[in-house]
Amino acid sequence: MASIPSEAREPGRASLLYDPKIRGYFYQIALLAIVGFLIWSAASNAIENLRAQKIASGFGFWHNPAGFDVNQKLIPFSASSGSTYGQAFLVGLLNTLLVAGLGIVIATFLGFLVGVARLSHNWVVAKLATIYVEVIRNLPLLLQLFFWYNAVLKPLPDARNSIHLPGSIYLNNRGVILPSPQFAPAFEFVVIAFFIAVVAAIAFFIWARGQQAKTGKQYHNGWVALALIVGVPLIVFLLVGRPLTFDYPQQGRFNLTGGMQIFPEFVALLIGLSTYTAAFIAEVVRAGILAVSKGQTEAANALGLRSGPTLKLVVIPQAMRVIIPPLTSQYLNLTKNSSLAVAIGYPDLVQVFTGTVLNQTGQAVEVVAITMAVYLTISLVTSFFMNIYNKRMALVER
């Protein structure tokens, strides 16, 4: 051992220039320096430019009165009552959430329907579903929104010649007029009953699962839940004396009075977004169902399961595992695409805040940053919850 010269035991040290660790540090420091310099110069330029253009900075504008009105609002907002830019932000945000939430529900329903239809054995149904998917997917959403708004909803007759649909629904170029529900104070008992029924249904579901694990006896979970959730509030509703009336729109000589107006911008955006996203969801669903190998269905049949339980217990759980991740990203796409509202004048977050508020205050940096932060938050929160769900659904391997 002693005969070996000390240099041989130590590995020959190459120049520091070739040490990957040193190089790594060098690259990282260089990149950080460049990015830091870019941010610094952008910030200093922005400060200088803003000063030159005499634009205020900071978030002080939040409490300033906004001098404009918005037609569709879920919270009280008007220029005359001195509503602030902050409230304008909330109006826009709520409108975005409203159209995105409703759009997601409709798009999911339509998408699953079309996705299953594309796999149907019925030739006509499969072909029609294919045409729907191919046409919708290959046209820009903006064109479709223009189509729904400018070519379908705007040419409807004016209020005097409204189209009358059954159930006191009127269609005209100012949108859809529906009977508006009027809630008496006693209605809150019905709401409470509804929540109690939901809790009871969940409790029954857990109990039934425990019973099935113990005794093998199966209960009709779905029917019991339906009976609870629909029946209990209905009974309460009748017991407290029907605390719900409808204000029906009246056809006057020149105009419609009463009822609840749904603006054409909202309708166009909702139809456009949900039909567009449904085409993508249909493809996701189709891929998910095709991903379940035929052997699974055959094995289920061999075990004696009928086609209903086969779908419910074998095919759908496995398909959902494939469907959920891309489905989430479609939901996020729909939410992000709802910002196209600005093109047809639906007062969503972008139209109200990044449009009107930005133009009035000129504070581009703050306004755009807030808008982006909202969408980022929605994206991150949604992917967080979907990841949890996905983890639960994921394949558990040995």
Added chain:
Amino acid sequence: MTDATLENARYSFVRKETLPQEAPPLSVAGPLAWIRANLFSSPLSSILTLLGLYLVIDTVPEMIRFYFVDAVWTGTGRDACLADKVGRPVGACWAYVADRVQYFTYGSYSVSERWRVNIVFAMFALGVVWLLWNRAPLKKVGVFFFFAILPASAFILLLGGDRAEGLLRFLILLTFALAVVYLVLSFVPSLVKFWIGEGQLAVEEAMPPWQRFYRPKRLILIAMVVFGVLAVLAEKVGLPRVDTGLWGGVMVTLLISAVGIVFSLPLGVLLALGRRSRLPAIQLLSVIFIEFVRGVPLITVLFMANTMLPLFVPQEWSPDRLLRPLIGVAVFAAAYMAEVVRGGLQAIPKGQYEGAMSLGLGYWQMMRLIILPQALRIVIPGIVNTFIGLFKDTTLVAIVGIFDFLRTIEATLVDPTWATPTTRATGYAFAAIFYFLCCWGMSRYSVAVEKRLAAGQKR
């Protein structure tokens, strides 16, 4: 026993040849059976079939009547498409499209200079065919053409004026400098040979750095040809400046898509490599960039480019109105492209990385020679799909005031010259046909590539 009975049996007739096969019974094959199985297999299926057929019968003849039978094909003004002026029911007003097709293609680009746009269109078509057609020769030259020559030429031709000529002069100088370097360096080995003598010659085997220069012989050649032609054009015809405010129509739509793909692909590759890097700072920055851009809608990115970009640079550098959305779209597409490329990188087995490293390749050599060629090949369908999305998203630049194809159509719809009840339906149908053909063509291409790539995996 059996043998004995068989032998004893007396056969009076044995058929020597097989009978021709009988046709399957009508209940399992043939059109009737097909109809039964595919259209009326159950009561529900029958109802759906009838509903579907009703839908088709209800809409298709109506659409054919509107867009073809009753359509007006020629005319010079709105009177040609007004039912009471023509005296018959009027469908689509194709005369309006025919009248405005120049505007849809070039926007307000100066009429006398539109030949320049046509040259760019031709070059673009050449580049696309070169890259996408599988058996086209000299793919690498094609890539160079599409990603370097085409953008520079398009800039010079479309913009014109002093700045473009300055760029052209610079590019010509650069090309000549490269040519000179190439010429000199290709002599060096023979000079070395002459001086040191044949015996000690190890120059060629050692692959000195300058040898990398004489690979791109063809690239320099093609650059010289293209820039030479441009210089002749600029000299003989003159290229007056056409302001970007006048650009519009299909030209802008294609420009934005092309800029999107040309910049987003290399940027996306870099970001994907950054995201998979082992260096924490680089990885973090890439992840932040990608997730940030993917988490916000394109419109907000466009608004940001439109309103914030001019603030972030000194006022004299304030970017052009058209350049801002171009930057926005390129950045946006890069983030999506990065995720597609990352998918490809993850699909490459670890052995490929290890094999490359054991050959002594450095990081960039490994990526350039071993990993990226395989990874990009796998994700071609994903790239095409991203590009389809990008192409559809170019319509959003209309919201920040750029006259893309859709916006030019919208603009003509409010013009009283062609204000008729059917103009809007015609304009939208024309836009729909254009976008559908482009997007559908691309998706067919991507399916074909997918099939071709899968063919190698089939066993």
